[in-house]
Amino acid sequence: xxxxxxxxxxxxxxxxxxxxxxxxxxxxxxxxxxxxxxxxxxxxxxxxxxxxxxxxxxxxxxxxxxxxxxxxxxxxxxxxxxxxxxxxxxxxxxxxxxxxxxxxxxxxxxxxxxxxxxxxxxxxxxxxxxxxxxxxxxxxxxxxxxxxxxxxxxxxxxxxxxxxxxxxxxxxxxxxxxxxxxxxxxxxxxxxxxxxxxxxxxxxxxxxxxxxxxxxxxxxxxxxxxxxxxxxxxxxxxxxxxxxxxxxxxxxxxxxxxxxxxxxxxxxxxxxxxxxxxxxxxxxxxxxxxxxxxxxxxxxxxxxxxxxxxxxxxxx
Amino acid sequence: xxxxxxxxxxxxxxxxxxxxxxxxxxxxxxxxxxxxxxxxxxxxxxxxxxxxxxxxxxxxxxxxxxxxxxxxxxxxxxxxxxxxxxxxxxxxxxxxxxxxxxxxxxxxxxxxxxxxxxxxxxxxxxxxxxxxxxxxxxxxxxxxxxxxxxxxxxxxxxxxxxxxxxxxxxxxxxxxxxxxxxxxxxxxxxxxxxxxxxxxxxxxxxxxxxxxxxxxxxxxxxxxxxxxxxxxxxxxxxxxxxxxxxxxxxxxxxxxxxxxxxxxxxxxxxxxxxxxxxxxxxxxxxxxxxxxxxxxxxxxxxxxxxxxxxxxxxxxxxxxxxxxxxxxxxxxxxxxxxxxxxxxxxxxxxxxxxxxxxxxxxxxxxxxxxxxxxxxxxxxxxxxxxxxxxxxxxxxxxxxxxxxxxxxxxxxxxxxxxxxxxxxx
Numbered sequence: 001x002x003x004x005x006x007x008x009x010x011x012x013x014x015x016x017x018x019x020x021x022x023x024x025x026x027x028x029x030x031x032x033x034x035x036x037x038x039x040x041x042x043x044x045x046x047x048x049x050x051x052x053x054x055x056x057x058x059x060x061x062x063x064x065x066x067x068x069x070x071x072x073x074x075x076x077x078x079x080x081x082x083x084x085x086x087x088x089x090x091x092x093x094x095x096x097x098x099x100x101x102x103x104x105x106x107x108x109x110x111x112x113x114x115x116x117x118x119x120x121x122x123x124x125x126x127x128x129x130x131x132x133x134x135x136x137x138x139x140x141x142x143x144x145x146x147x148x149x150x151x152x153x154x155x156x157x158x159x160x161x162x163x164x165x166x167x168x169x170x171x172x173x174x175x176x177x178x179x180x181x182x183x184x185x186x187x188x189x190x191x192x193x194x195x196x197x198x199x200x201x202x203x204x205x206x207x208x209x210x211x212x213x214x215x216x217x218x219x220x221x222x223x224x225x226x227x228x229x230x231x232x233x234x235x236x237x238x239x240x241x242x243x244x245x246x247x248x249x250x251x252x253x254x255x256x257x258x259x260x261x262x263x264x265x266x267x268x269x270x271x272x273x274x275x276x277x278x279x280x281x282x283x284x285x286x287x288x289x290x291x292x293x294x295x296x297x298x299x300x301x302x303x304x305x306x307x308x309x310x311x312x313x314x315x316x
Numbered sequence: 317x318x319x320x321x322x323x324x325x326x327x328x329x330x331x332x333x334x335x336x337x338x339x340x341x342x343x344x345x346x347x348x349x350x351x352x353x354x355x356x357x358x359x360x361x362x363x364x365x366x367x368x369x370x371x372x373x374x375x376x377x378x379x380x381x382x383x384x385x386x387x388x389x390x391x392x393x394x395x396x397x398x399x400x401x402x403x404x405x406x407x408x409x410x411x412x413x414x415x416x417x418x419x420x421x422x423x424x425x426x427x428x429x430x431x432x433x434x435x436x437x438x439x440x441x442x443x444x445x446x447x448x449x450x451x452x453x454x455x456x457x458x459x460x461x462x463x464x465x466x467x468x469x470x471x472x473x474x475x476x477x478x479x480x481x482x483x484x485x486x487x488x489x490x491x492x493x494x495x496x497x498x499x500x501x502x503x504x505x506x507x508x509x510x511x512x513x514x515x516x517x518x519x520x521x522x523x524x525x526x527x528x529x530x531x532x533x534x535x536x537x538x539x540x541x542x543x544x545x546x547x548x549x550x551x552x553x554x555x556x557x558x559x560x561x562x563x564x565x566x567x568x569x570x571x572x573x574x575x576x577x578x579x580x581x582x583x584x585x586x587x588x589x590x591x592x593x594x595x596x597x598x599x600x601x602x603x604x605x606x607x608x609x610x611x612x613x614x615x616x617x618x619x620x621x622x623x624x625x626x627x628x629x630x631x632x633x634x635x636x637x638x639x640x641x642x643x644x645x646x647x648x649x650x651x652x653x654x655x656x657x658x659x660x661x662x663x664x665x666x667x668x669x670x671x672x673x674x675x676x677x678x679x680x681x682x683x684x685x686x687x688x689x690x691x692x693x694x695x696x697x698x699x700x701x702x703x704x705x706x707x708x709x710x711x712x713x714x715x716x717x718x719x720x721x722x723x724x725x726x727x728x729x730x731x732x733x734x735x736x737x738x739x740x741x
Binding site for chain 1: 394
């Protein structure tokens with residue numbers, strides 16, 4: 001493309017503007033995007049990094065000022081039980097929700113992709129929770145999880161013939177994370193289903209036709225046509241779900257603030273801890289330290305994912 | 317052309333004067349209160365309307381915000397220098413707000429100095445930081461135990477009627493045992509539905525103090541170590557944990573209805589439920605003085621109060637509004653609804669509920685007999701209450717009492733260290 005321009009005869013002084021223009025054109029087009037990235041992503045991160053070495057407070061007596069405290073925030077962070085608990089909760093959530101939600105989404109997509117009457121209705125039904133605000137979902141589910149006569153308790157009692165007694169889902173330390181996972185999957189799975197559905201519908205039907213003529217069973221068609229053809233879709237779903245899962249905040253925060261909750265360390269996530277320390281306790285420096293450490297962890301995790309899951313691209 | 321421009325400039329000047337509400341004609345004073353929809357909110361709306369109707373110089377705009385995130389909202393507004401002229405805040409936050417210069421001292425306003433002289437001593441103490449008065453409260457709080465006379469009598473429990481007759485810990489636990497045996501699902505309602513927040517500190521720290529502990533060393537307010545995690549505090553919270561484990565208290569309660577519906581026979585809560593309880597129980601409602609868990613009974617003191625923010629452009633007008641809120645009629649408007657102890661002697665004397673034989677006499681007695689104790693008077697209070705409330709929540713859910721309180725002590729001491737001991741200049 002630009003090769004033609006750079007190889008233009010450079011002898012005549014009047015034509016000199018051409019190569020310069022050519023060199024700057026891509027930057028010119030990228031500028032708006034780069035500027036936004038710089039202002040809203042790079043700059044805040046650099047600020048967080050700088051602040052994490054200070055004792056910056058949210059609201060303070062101005063005479064006290066902000067001081068450099070070297071690694072104090074990081075030292076305290078690694079001594080803080082709440083930090084390790086939050087990290088554990090985050091990884092627990094990601095490890096369970098990402099595979100489960102993606103698999104469930106694929107199953108639902110396969111179901112609603114059937115050419116049956118009413119498939120559209122089911123698509124709508126499965127997608128509806130996604131269109132509902134998470135705050136509303138969390139409040140409704142916290143009612144469903146009610147300790148004595150909640151719907152979930154009755155349902156569990158019914159299917160286990162009363163063997164599993166009523167549980168206080170949101171207040172038992174061991175149950176609160178699974179409860180949050182269940183409601184998160186229920187709320188989010190519709191979106192991934194839709195992505196898988198789009199992937200499924202872009203698979204050419206003649207592949208299946210040919211397979212059928214060759215005598216391939218439904219199982220074989222799924223394993224050797226559907227799954228390989230969905231590879232890029234699956235990678236996209238896995239990566240976005242992982243990122244969403246790391247950002248877990250709303251539903252857990254609402255559960256934390258609805259009445260007496262389970263011990264906070266049994267379900268507080270990194271993002272929650274950041275908000276609690278930075279905004280509620282006013283320790284901006286400390287919260288910046290948390291965000292830097294969290295950023296490094298998530299970055300490492302995403303890079304690992306990129307290495308393990310290679311996309312097939314038409315354009316390299 | 318020239319004339320046209322002149323006209324436009326004139327128009328602009330005129331319209332900007334209109335927009336600013338006629339800067340010389342009327343001062344605008346914004347007031348923030350913490351109140352969801354309900355009678356307390358209606359009372360504030362009525363107060364503001366009465367004030368706006370009574371004169372033309374000042375216009376008050378009332379903004380009511382939900383209590384749950386109220387202090388976060390105040391922090392956010394303070395950060396962007398957009399605090400309203402007058403804001404209300406829960407008592408012990410006054411020290412932090414004064415220290416961070418969110419609010420200004422009130423001593424310089426003559427109309428407020430007169431009110432100070434008539435203010436209840438507990439409210440003067442609550443509002444004073446660094447020898448200056450920073451806040452005025454319309455009411456003081458009362459903390460005690462509401463009882464359902466019918467259920468208590470059925471279970472054969474003695475009902476104390478005076479502060480001197482207060483239950484001891486053994487009697488209190490025996491009463492809960494009897495009630496449980498008599499079929500009351502959860503004998504004691506402790507309002508865990510209020511959630512992890514100021515209620516946990518206001519409501520449950522008196523139990524710690526009754527046992528002889530406290531939240532911080534009040535000699536110099538420099539450390540909580542050995543106090544909030546001292547043996548007395550550990551004993552107090554182990555006792556509280558025991559009530560939940562024994563099924564006397566329902567820590568999972570989701571609303572206010574347990575006591576009203578008779579699922580609980582005792583309700584450990586402040587004055588603010590008076591209206592609802594009276595409506596539901598009528599003559600069966602009795603007010604029982606705070607039990608003596610340890611050597612002496614202790615109740616919380618202090619309540620929401622008003623201050624004038626440093627961002628206020630019309631502090632003199634704000635002082636007038638505040639003076640109006642503190643008049644006996646306006647105090648009565650609020651305390652008639654929430655059952656609080658009126659904040660000035662004038663308004664207290666005018667209130668039948670607190671006179672001898674009145675429904676709320678116990679609160680007046682507790683205040684007079686120095687049973688009540690204000691929460692720690694230090695700018696570190698927001699951290700103290702967050703740390704304590706979190707520890708209580710974990711303990712009630714079954715956490716280890718000692719290690720939870722150790723964590724709270726560490727957080728408080730780190731906060732004091734972070735702020736260089738909260739120096740006063």
